[in-house]
Amino acid sequence: MASVRPRFSPPPPPKKKDLSLEEIQKKLEAAEERHKSHEAEVLKQLAEKEVLQKAIKENNNFSKMAEEKLTHKMEANKENREAQMAAKLERLREKDKHVEEVRRNKESKDPADETEAD
Template sequence: MEKTATAYKEKLKELSFLPLICSCFYPQRRSSISCDFEDMEVKPINTRVTGQAFEVILKSPSPVSDAVHSLPSPPKKRDVSLEDIQKKLEAAEDRRKSQEAEALRSLQEKRDRERDVLLKAMEENSSFSKVTEEKLTLKMEQSKENREAYLSAIMERQQEKERHAMDVRRNKQLMLVLSEKS
């Protein structure tokens, strides 16, 4: 059955369908549509304006085609010994262990990287905190110095005004005393 199907497929590849296609476009009846090939015969079954039907008859395959289509038998498997099985199992176990070791090594590298990143972040955070604290302390000291300087300047002006006011009072008193004596 398989050889017949293969032969059928090969013959269909060889068969020219041009006359069949042309017959669809030219609906006139053709008297001899039947075709003969070496091991195939094509006979029209039903011919209509809408289409045609054909019967493909395959002849028995020739002995030459049997040799071409025969498939080689699959290679025979050799007997597997207990030692071979144990070697394969040991090799599989070694592969599994090496894969586990590689996975553990990869995880350890990731953990080390994470730890390094965390340490670096903590160092940067602490250095940032120190710098910020120093800047803030310096700013507070400058602010304190500026405030003290401002307060001392106000105090000096106040004292200057008081001295000036006292001098003006003394001058008025002297003027009054002098104006009384005169």
């Protein structure tokens, strides 16, 4: 007959010790503290995100206002330049008209002056 060796069995799991009321209270307080800490971190990140979004929004508004102001100024300059050009053209037309009128007057007077001189 072969000898039978006893099988090795793992040791039994350690028994959970009975927790006292004070230890349970400490664990609950630690869990509550972790929960509060996590919540505070989430709120902090949310506040930082809101601040960043507000800054981006204000920057975009500033850029938009600056662009609108520049566009308005450029349009006003264009209108002013066009008005100045129109005024110059009108003055040139008036000068040309005056020159032509003087020339016509001179031409109409010249033949009369020549006949009187004869």
